[in-house]
Amino acid sequence: xxxxxxxxxxxxxxxxxxxxxxxxxxxxxxxxxxxxxxxxxxxxxxxxxxxxxxxxxxxxxxxxxxxxxxxxxxxxxxxxxxxxxxxxx
Numbered sequence: 001x002x003x004x005x006x007x008x009x010x011x012x013x014x015x016x017x018x019x020x021x022x023x024x025x026x027x028x029x030x031x032x033x034x035x036x037x038x039x040x041x042x043x044x045x046x047x048x049x050x051x052x053x054x055x056x057x058x059x060x061x062x063x064x065x066x067x068x069x070x071x072x073x074x075x076x077x078x079x080x081x082x083x084x085x086x087x088x089x
Contacts, residue, residue, distance in 0.1 A: 003070050044062050
């Protein structure tokens with residue numbers, strides 16, 4: 001997924017993925033599981049040995065030609081969750 005004409009990277013599917021996984025972590029905590037943290041792989045798009053440069057798992061898009069980094073919509077969403085402690089939009 002590359003940056004669009006507006007310069008942003010819209011990755012709603014990843015937001016849904018993160019929301020469902022963080023909701024599962026929350027349910028596990030409520031059930032008494034000893035959860036100590038959640039770490040998203042990866043912060044920045046990277047090279048995955050099994051699949052090369054696709055998919056792009058990062059919360060930050062990396063333009064490999066210019067090295068420009070752009071926070072994806074999912075990165076902004078994840079930051080808001082960390083800041084507010086809620087999964088609400």
